[in-house]
Amino acid sequence: MPLEIKNVSRLFEGSKKETLKNISFTVNDGEFICIAGPSGCGKSTLLNIIAGLDRPTGGKLCLNGTEITGPGADRVVMFQEHALYPWLNVIENVKFGMKLAGLSKNEQEARAERYLKMVRLWDFRNYRIHEISGGMRQRTALARSLCLDSPLLLMDEPFSALDKQTINKLRSDLECIWEETGKTVLFVTHSVEEAVFLADRIVVLSDHPGCVKEIFSVDLPRPRVIDSAEFLAIRHKILSCVEREVEKVAEKEYDYR
C-alpha cells in the first residue's frame, strides 16, 4: 500500500507563510519512515493531513492509488497528546477501536491482553486514566493503536514522555511488530538516535515553511546497535542536518527581539 504525498502544502488561516510547502515523497509498502525536524516545523500537521483529519491547501495524497479525503481505520494515529477517554478504564480504552470495528469479544480480549502485556500495563488494566502516570497513558495509547492492526500506522512522538529503559524496550517491541506484520509506519520523533534505530528512511523537514530538506536512507542491518561505528556515523550526519535547521529557527527568533 504505497502512500504518495504530492506537493502537499498547508496554509493556516491567519498566518502569512505556509506551515507546509510542497512536501513530496512516497512511502513504500512495509516501510518504516521517520520524520524529524525542529519543533513547530509542521510534523504533526503533516501527520494530521495523512490521517485525513486535516485537508491540505495544495497538492494531494494518495493511498493505494485512491485520494485521501477523510480519516479511516486503515490509518490509525497515535497522537502526540494521549487522547484516551477518561470515562473508560485502561483496558476499555484499549478495546475501544476494536469494539468500533465489531471484533468478537474473544478477539478483543486476546489482543488487549497481548498488547497490554507488551507495554507492561496488564496489572493496571482496571485503572482509570487519571489514576495512571503520563508515561503509562502513552503506553496505553500505544497498545490501543497497535491493537487495531491497521496497515498504515501514524505515530506522533509516541515515546517522548518515557524513561530510557522503557523507550528501549518499546522500540524493540515496535520493531518486532513491524517486522512481524509488515505494516507501514510513519513515525515522528525528536530523537535522531531513535530515527536511525528504527527507520528505513528518515525525512528531515526544514522550518518556515516546512519543506522536505533531505531524505536519508539507513541501510544498517537490524536489530541495530546504537554504539556501533556505522550507527554513530549516520547519526552524526543526520544530526548536523537537523541541528542546522534548529539553529536557523533560533536565529530567526533572536532577530525578532
Next chain:
Amino acid sequence: MITAKIQGLLFLLFLILLWQVLYILGTGVFKWWKPYALPSPRGVLLSLQKLIQNGTLIHATTCSIRRALSGFFLALLIGSVFGLIISASSFFKRNLKPLFTGIQSLPSICWVPFAILWFGLGEASILFVIVIGSVFSVSLAIENAIQTIPPIYLKAARTMGASRIQLYTSVIIPAALPGFLAGLKQSWSFSWRALMSGEVISAYVGLGYTLMAGRDMADINQVTAVMLVIIAVGMIVDKLVFSNLERHVLKKRGLA
C-alpha cells in the same frame, strides 16, 4: 466540615435575628410599615405550623414536586432532541441557537396566556408552562456540553474508524455528560420557577396556589412561609439529585 456546617447554621440564625430586629424597628419603633405588610419570623413560623398541621403544606409540596419533575423530564426529552439537532447542524447552530437563547430569557409567566388558551385551566396547562420554561435551557445545555468536548476525543475516534452514529454513542454522549449535568442544574431551576408561574394562575392545589391563597387572605406570613418552602425544595432537589450526580460523574473521571 462540621465547623463549616455550624458556621452556616449560625449565619442563618444571625439572619433570622436581623430580620426580627428589622421587624421590630420597622413596624414598632419607627412605624415605617404597617404590621400586616411585613412578615415576622414568629408569624412565618406560626403560619408554617398551621399549614403543616392542616395538611396543606405536605399535600401542596408533593403535588408541586410531582408536577415539576414530570415537566422537567418531558423538557429533558424534547430538549435533548433539539440540542442534538442544533449541535449536529451548522445551519441550526447559526439560526436556531440565538433564537433559543432569546426565548430562554423570556419569563415563563409570559406563556401562561397561551397555556390557558390552548390547554384550559388545569394540569395540562401547568405542564406546558414548565416544559416551555425549561426546554430551551435543556437544549442549550446539551449544545454547550457537546461544543466543549476536547476535539482530540473525536479525532481519535475518527481515525479508529468510528461512524457518525458510533461517534455519538461512544464519544459525544459520554464526553458531554459532565457538562450536560452542570447545565441541567440550571434547567431544573428554570422548571421549578416556571411551575410557580403556572400554579399561581391555574392550579387548585400546589405551593404556587397556597402562596396565592395567602395573598388573597392578605396573610403576608403565609406568603413568606410558602416562599421559604419553595426555596428550600429547589435547593434540596439541586443538592440531592444534581450535585450528587455531578460529583459522582466527575469523581469517576478524576475531575473532582
